[in-house]
Amino acid sequence: MTRRRAALAALAAVVAVLAAYPAFASGYGVRATLQVFMWIVLASSWNLISGLTGYVSFGHVAFFGAGAYAGAILVAKAGWPWLPAALAGGVAAVLLALVIGYPCLRLRGPYFAIAMLGLNEVLRALVSYFEGLTGGGNGLSLPTLDATIPIYYAMGASAAMVTLVTHAIITSRFGLRLMTIREDEVAAEAMGIDTGRHKLYAFLLSAAGPGIAGALTARDQGYIEPISVFPLATTITMIVMVLFGGKGTVWGPVLGAVVLFVAQEVVWTRYPYVHPLLFGAIIVAVVLLMPRGVLGILQIRYRLPRTI
Amino acid sequence: MNVHITPTMLGQVVISGILSGALYAMVALGLALIFGVMRIINVAHGPLLMLGAYTTYFLYSALGINPYLTVPVSMLVLFVVGVLLERTLVFRVVDAPELSSLLLTFGISIALVNLAQLLFTSDLRAVEYLTGSWVVGPFALSKSRLVAFVFAGALTGLAFLFLGWTKLGKAIRATSQSREVAMVCGINVQRIHLITFGLAAALAAAGGALIAVIVAIQPEMGQIWTFKSFLVIVLGGAGNYPGALLGGVLLGLIEQVASLFLTTQLSEVVAYVLLVVILLVQPTGLLGGRQT
Amino acid sequence: MTTKALGALITAMGVLAGGLSAQAQGPVRIGASLSLTGTYAKLGKNQHEGYKLCEKDLNAKGGLLGRKVQLVVYDDQSTPATAVRLYEKLITEDGVDGVMGPYSSPVTEASVNVTEKYKKVMVAPLAATTSIFKRPPDKKRHYVFMVISPAEAYLEGLIDMAAKRGFKTVAVVNEDTLFSKAAAAGAAEIAKKKGMHVVYAEAYPKGNTDFSALLTKVKSLNPDVIAAATYFDDAVALTRQMRELDVNPRMYGVTVGGDLPEFYDTLKTNAEYVYGATQWEHVLPYPGNTEFFEAYAKEFGHEPSYHSAAGYAGCLIYAEAVKRAGSLDADRVREQLLKLEMRTVFGDYKVDGDGFQVAHRMVTFQWQEGRKLVVWPDEVVQAKPRIPTPPWNQR
Numbered sequence: 003m004t005r006r007r008a009a010l011a012a013l014a015a016v017v018a019v020l021a022a023y024p025a026f027a028s029g030y031g032v033r034a035t036l037q038v039f040m041w042i043v044l045a046s047s048w049n050l051i052s053g054l055t056g057y058v059s060f061g062h063v064a065f066f067g068a069g070a071y072a073g074a075i076l077v078a079k080a081g082w083p084w085l086p087a088a089l090a091g092g093v094a095a096v097l098l099a100l101v102i103g104y105p106c107l108r109l110r111g112p113y114f115a116i117a118m119l120g121l122n123e124v125l126r127a128l129v130s131y132f133e134g135l136t137g138g139g140n141g142l143s144l145p146t147l148d149a150t151i152p153i154y155y156a157m158g159a160s161a162a163m164v165t166l167v168t169h170a171i172i173t174s175r176f177g178l179r180l181m182t183i184r185e186d187e188v189a190a191e192a193m194g195i196d197t198g199r200h201k202l203y204a205f206l207l208s209a210a211g212p213g214i215a216g217a218l219t220a221r222d223q224g225y226i227e228p229i230s231v232f233p234l235a236t237t238i239t240m241i242v243m244v245l246f247g248g249k250g251t252v253w254g255p256v257l258g259a260v261v262l263f264v265a266q267e268v269v270w271t272r273y274p275y276v277h278p279l280l281f282g283a284i285i286v287a288v289v290l291l292m293p294r295g296v297l298g299i300l301q302i303r304y305r306l307p308r309t310i
Numbered sequence: 311m312n313v314h315i316t317p318t319m320l321g322q323v324v325i326s327g328i329l330s331g332a333l334y335a336m337v338a339l340g341l342a343l344i345f346g347v348m349r350i351i352n353v354a355h356g357p358l359l360m361l362g363a364y365t366t367y368f369l370y371s372a373l374g375i376n377p378y379l380t381v382p383v384s385m386l387v388l389f390v391v392g393v394l395l396e397r398t399l400v401f402r403v404v405d406a407p408e409l410s411s412l413l414l415t416f417g418i419s420i421a422l423v424n425l426a427q428l429l430f431t432s433d434l435r436a437v438e439y440l441t442g443s444w445v446v447g448p449f450a451l452s453k454s455r456l457v458a459f460v461f462a463g464a465l466t467g468l469a470f471l472f473l474g475w476t477k478l479g480k481a482i483r484a485t486s487q488s489r490e491v492a493m494v495c496g497i498n499v500q501r502i503h504l505i506t507f508g509l510a511a512a513l514a515a516a517g518g519a520l521i522a523v524i525v526a527i528q529p530e531m532g533q534i535w536t537f538k539s540f541l542v543i544v545l546g547g548a549g550n551y552p553g554a555l556l557g558g559v560l561l562g563l564i565e566q567v568a569s570l571f572l573t574t575q576l577s578e579v580v581a582y583v584l585l586v587v588i589l590l591v592q593p594t595g596l597l598g599g600r601q602t
Numbered sequence: 603m604t605t606k607a608l609g610a611l612i613t614a615m616g617v618l619a620g621g622l623s624a625q626a627q628g629p630v631r632i633g634a635s636l637s638l639t640g641t642y643a644k645l646g647k648n649q650h651e652g653y654k655l656c657e658k659d660l661n662a663k664g665g666l667l668g669r670k671v672q673l674v675v676y677d678d679q680s681t682p683a684t685a686v687r688l689y690e691k692l693i694t695e696d697g698v699d700g701v702m703g704p705y706s707s708p709v710t711e712a713s714v715n716v717t718e719k720y721k722k723v724m725v726a727p728l729a730a731t732t733s734i735f736k737r738p739p740d741k742k743r744h745y746v747f748m749v750i751s752p753a754e755a756y757l758e759g760l761i762d763m764a765a766k767r768g769f770k771t772v773a774v775v776n777e778d779t780l781f782s783k784a785a786a787a788g789a790a791e792i793a794k795k796k797g798m799h800v801v802y803a804e805a806y807p808k809g810n811t812d813f814s815a816l817l818t819k820v821k822s823l824n825p826d827v828i829a830a831a832t833y834f835d836d837a838v839a840l841t842r843q844m845r846e847l848d849v850n851p852r853m854y855g856v857t858v859g860g861d862l863p864e865f866y867d868t869l870k871t872n873a874e875y876v877y878g879a880t881q882w883e884h885v886l887p888y889p890g891n892t893e894f895f896e897a898y899a900k901e902f903g904h905e906p907s908y909h910s911a912a913g914y915a916g917c918l919i920y921a922e923a924v925k926r927a928g929s930l931d932a933d934r935v936r937e938q939l940l941k942l943e944m945r946t947v948f949g950d951y952k953v954d955g956d957g958f959q960v961a962h963r964m965v966t967f968q969w970q971e972g973r974k975l976v977v978w979p980d981e982v983v984q985a986k987p988r989i990p991t992p993p994w995n996q997r
Contacts, residue, residue: 028694029720033687058409105590112351112408113589116540120585123537127579130778130807139778139805141708143733145741148719223686224715227708227780229808230682234533238416245413271688274638274677278424285417289410290402313802313819322847326814424639432644434835436868442994443846452846525811526838526868530641534809569815574806575778577815 020158024151032154036222038263039157040215044236045243045255046164047211051204052241053249054177056184057107059205060115060237061122065095065212066219067231071129073217074142074226079135084149088156088217095213096206098125103205107198110187119234126232141227144220153222157215161256164211169252171207173309180204181250238285246288248295253310257296315570318448327566328559329455335558336462337517337535338542339469340510342554345543346486347506348404353415354395355514355539356532357422362388362515363522363531364430370437370522377437377523381461384519385512392511396504404503419532426529436526458520465516466555469509473551482506544585629672630665630930632657632917633692634702637709640680645909646705649728650675651902652913653702655894656921658901666921667928674698680705682712689716699930702917703746705909707731707753707780714746721745721932723923723939727916728909730756731784735958745932747939748959749916749951750908753781753857754788756879757829759966759978760855761789765796767989769826769852773802775816775840776831785831785857793829801825811839814847821849834859838868845872845994852990853877855966862907866969873969875991880965882908882948883974886982894947908948915948 024032048062069091076082076090106117129136136142171177182190183197191197220226243262248254262284270277292299300306337359344352365384369375375383395418403410440457443450473479485492485502493499517535521527538561546557561581568577634653637646653673660671674696678685685704692698693716703726704713710729717724726734727749735748761772772793776786783805790800801823804816817840820828828851830840837859844854859865860878869876884895884906894914898906906914920935923942927934943961944951952961966978968987975985 030687030691030694033690037687052409056407056409058412060412106586109589112345112349112412113544115351115408115412116544117586117589119537119540120582120589124579124582124586127575127582127807131575131579139783139808140733140780141711143711146715146718146743219683223683223712225682225708225712227682229779230708233681238413241409241413245409271676271691274675275428276424277677278639278679279421279428282417282419282421282424285413285420286399289414289417290399293406293410313822315819316822319818319822322818323815326812330812427639427643434838434864434868436838438868438870441842441845441872443848445848450847452843455846525842526835528835534811565812566815570818573804574810574813574816578807 017162021155024154029150032150033222034263034267036150036154036157038260039154039161040219041240041243041259041263042161042256043157043164043211043215044240045247045259046161046168047208048237048240049244049249049251049255050164050168050171051201051208053244053251053255054171054180054184055201055204057201057205058112058115058241059118059208061118061120062208062212062240063232063234063236064118064122064125065098065209066216066236067122067125067129067228068098069095069213069216070220070226070231071136071142071216072213074144074220075135077144077221078142084147084153084218084221085156087221088214091217091220092210092214095209095216098213099206099209100202103202103209107201107205122232122234122237126228129228129232136228139228141225142220144224146224147221150222153218157218160211160214160218165252165256167207168255169309171204172250172252176200176203184250242285242288244295245293246295248297248299248301251295251297251301251310254295254297319570320567322449323566323570324563325449325451326455327563329452329459329562330565331559331562332459332462332466333517333520333558334538334542334561335555336466336469337514338539338546338558339466339551339554340513340517341536341539342543342546342551343482343486343506343513344510346551347482348400348503349408350400350404350411350415351408351540352400352510353412353536354419354422355510356534356536357419357426358388358392358511358532359514359518359521359535360426360527360529360532361391361422362518363527364426364435364518365515366519366522367435367437367527370439371435377439377519378457378461381516381519384515388515388518389508389512392508393504395511396507400507401500401503419536423529423532430529432528432530434526434528435522437522439523452524454523458524461516461520465513469513470551478505541581541585544589627669629670630667630700630924631672631674631696631698632700632702632920633674633676633689633696633698635676635678635685635688635692635704635709635713637680637705638675638677640678642680642705642709645728645907646680648907648909649705649913651898652727652906652910652915653917655898655901655910656914656917659897660918660921666924667930671921678704678709680709682709685709685713686716689713693717693720693722700920700924700935702913702920703727703729707734707784710734710746711780714743718743718745723747723920723932723935725749725916725920725939727912731780732958733784735956737956743957745936745957747919747953747957749919749948749962750881750912751959751962751964752788753784753831754791755964756785756831756857757789757855758792759879759964760827760829760853760877761792761796761798763966763978763987763989764827764853765793765798767853769798771799771801771823771825772827772829773820773823773825773851774800774829774831775803775820776805777808777810777833777836778805779808779833782831782833782857786829789829789831798827806836808833810836813840813843817843817847817849821847824850826852828854830854830856832856832859834862834865837865841869841872841876848994850991850993854991855879860969861967861974863905866972866974871997874971874997875968875988877966877968877977877987878974880908880967881962882911883965883967883976884911885976885984886949886965888947888949889945891947911948915946915951918946919944919951 072094073091243258247258542557546553855877861880923938950961977987
């Protein structure tokens, strides 16, 4: 129990430092931390569907993009303040997940992955086409607004929220059922688990975070365009973060997001021409050398609880 | 802004669609082979095609070899590259969950593209060999695309002959139907995987070599071909080899006809919407593929 | 409230520290985020080399304000989100004294939000989209300055020559991205103004290489002029397929890409008669242009493109304004940049009250026997345009 208490105390200290951080950090420090929060939201959300159920969402950035456009359109065309627009971005992403999740989650294995990839492309092309609303290839430019610090708190709260939800799920019967689906879907059905409904709930939960993060990012950046909010590379990055930290765990995605983002900022900006090559090598290394991720390895070696 | 579409115009785009469709089919056949035999979706398929295109480009520009004669050379070079990749990296994820193979091949793909950028620069290159077209009645047949069509048709035919009539080809098909049974029959499955991956890379390379004569090439050209190949094998049925043929021609036709009646931009949407719809209605593709 | 007060205090300390380091006479550090990898890698690299040559030339002439000049460059991978973060890093972490613009309109559009926030002057030499500078009164930007002509002007020469020749119909096609869309819209606008009829307009997605259906439609309308707002790959593919499908406009022009030597290397004689627009040519009679061309070729082993020249000139323009202001202070440099009228290797610089470029002129060239010859505007022509373009089967 003391170990648990110490962990909670450490967590509270981290939260306190992060909450106070904007008061003494440089503008870049705030923005970089904001990005870490964003990656935590994305990676943890992907973990909710793919880490727990084993359904590989290879187009998860679609929810980020949908949220970004929903939020940005409400700000630019309807004059909404950024906070309700961000929540609306989350709602839009969940609605999208509802529409596509119901049919697509019936697909198994690689077919689901390809369908998600295709959906992301459909979404990108549609956003380009309906240019009256979205600006098409011109992108959407939002009124200038210096709200990086409030958005920092909003993104931080989203990251905390997604992590809490992940913890709640992993320690619940719902989470156990999701993992049963991952291990053997047929057996799960035989045990009387309504797999369709469980997968859909996990899918909806996994869409909310990216939707909110997309809308917040759009507001903070002040400008979005189809090519830069629907890239396959973003999906891949969130997957690699989860894999690095440990999929199906609470803190793995958080760890992966922090470590990989910091590595990118510190190391990669120094080697402008070779960093994409390094990224490719890191992906290969993570897949081959540590498929269970850092936490997965620690769990086995130190007998840490499954719910870490 | 309204264009009156005449039957001649429709005929012209149908021809274009079939010409590019054969190329799609050949390239996607490689992806279908890997998927059928190894159950891996090779995201690095497009970058392998890109390497094939560069092989042809360098042979043509440095040694002045007729680009069509370089097709077998490109295929051979990429066969070796494919074998090396399989032997060192890919074989490790054959039985792993699909996430591992998707990510591993994506990592290889990024590495290949960026290596190409470092070695060859991002400059656009082109093999300016056969330009212009032959005019048949009201239709224009692009010379380079027509020759590519013939090559793709012939190579795809050869691939099917190989799969259907040679001992090795039969072993490949047996492995893709059931690895366990193949093993029991004394087939060296590891070797089959190796050859399949090499063969798939060679088919991609042939595609790259032919494409280099049609459009200008650059290191990032591959991704679009990976995506197109996904579309083709889903349309035709993943792991179903004749299905790749049907899927290829179908994709070529869909793209062109949709571009004619709608816009080039919407033709992309049509292709992907069709992908999703087919996956939902008939997840095994039009000709039926294998369930996983 | 206390947070704000604390923030203000820290900012004040930062300013103080900045003042102190200036007295320490370190180099003047100028930061930029550039597209060294990703989609715009090739063009971003040319811009980077332009900046590097400017750095070298400034230092050879004693630097800036008596201090050496030092570039600090990061790679934004051609993505706006990364560029935004990198400018924030340059300004708040690295404490650079000034910034220069990134490559491409979308990246500039996003980055300017940061530089405006910190009141940094940004001379953006490779942003050609009007909307970055001309904004509604409540969204105005104050510290960003344009160097090149706007995207809308790219096809002006082509349309102008066509109208003078009495051609009536034009088809406009474009890649669906910020810059190309603006160029296409500008072409359509100018055509209408000059009494021509836009018979067809279509956008195609980035990365498209098969134009069969699009060209089949264009061919059926048989327009006098085809104006294509392209980026590069598409310019090559479009030209080749026009020949294959025997599409024969009397004039055919592209925007970006047509000016690069690779365009002709790639297309060989198929590039003949094609019009292109460029911001700059090394043969144009601007002061120091030949010397710049030679120095650049010697330094980097290849010829400069207009991206190189714009980067080089943009950096010189910023340096000139700093010299005249006698300070790196943003408001004083801004005042000078608004007043400045300057002729560089890149041509004329003069902006209106929004920082929008009004003096620089585009030139239109035509590929004639393997040479890129300026055919418009009249003041700088090297050759007469060969109008009309003969049909493919008569070449």
